[in-house]
Amino acid sequence: MTSSSRRGKVRRGRPPAPEAERKDRLIQTRVEEDLDEALRAAAKQQRVTVSQLIRNVLHDTFRLVEDIVVNTTNLTESVKRDARRIAASAQGYASEEEAAAAKAARAAAIAAVVPPPPAPVEEPLENVLAWQEVVMGRERPCARCGTLLAKGQKGFLGVLDDPSAPRPFICATCAQELGQIP
Numbered sequence: 196m197t198s199s200s201r202r203g204k205v206r207r208g209r210p211p212a213p214e215a216e217r218k219d220r221l222i223q224t225r226v227e228e229d230l231d232e233a234l235r236a237a238a239k240q241q242r243v244t245v246s247q248l249i250r251n252v253l254h255d256t257f258r259l260v261e262d263i264v265v266n267t268t269n270l271t272e273s274v275k276r277d278a279r280r281i282a283a284s285a286q287g288y289a290s291e292e293e294a295a296a297a298k299a300a301r302a303a304a305i306a307a308v309v310p311p312p313p314a315p316v317e318e319p320l321e322n323v324l325a326w327q328e329v330v331m332g333r334e335r336p337c338a339r340c341g342t343l344l345a346k347g348q349k350g351f352l353g354v355l356d357d358p359s360a361p362r363p364f365i366c367a368t369c370a371q372e373l374g375q376i377p
């Protein structure tokens with residue numbers, strides 16, 4: 196893309212004035228000594244005056260920003276990657292990966308703070324009024340030993356005082372150990 200076509204495409208609002216009609220304005224600014232030295236060194240290296248160097252830098256920077264704003268929808272993958280890298284570095288991360296890891300860590304921390312839904316309060320097995328021998332209609336773990344009671348298998352359903360409390364199922368072995376069946 197040539198500079199003239201870019202200028203034509205990028206500039207919005209008022210059309211740009213022809214080069215000869217443009218009036219230069221004086222912009223003054225105070226800079227730190229370090230920056231001043233760096234500017235002088237860079238100007239010397241590029242064989243331009245400090246003013247020219249600053250003008251070029253400002254010009255390039257704002258043209259770049261305009262280009263990015265105008266072409267956001269057409270950004271190539273590599274530019275997007277660069278932008279993410281710049282964003283990562285601006286946030287103090289060494290790499291895009293590190294930034295992503297930090298983001299994941301933040302999400303995990305938030306997830307850790309949010310309490311999990313309360314587990315149903317299980318009545319202790321000692322509170323069971325009676326054990327009713329049942330045929331399992333669905334697979335359930337034994338409330339005492341965790342053994343999976345398969346569908347169709349014999350199990351024992353605990354009858355509780357509180358009919359709204361979740362009723363435990365136990366396996367035949369546990370029922371035997373609890374002295375419920377011989």
Ligand SMILES: [Zn+2]
Nearest residue numbers: 337340366369
């Ligand atoms: Zn069991």
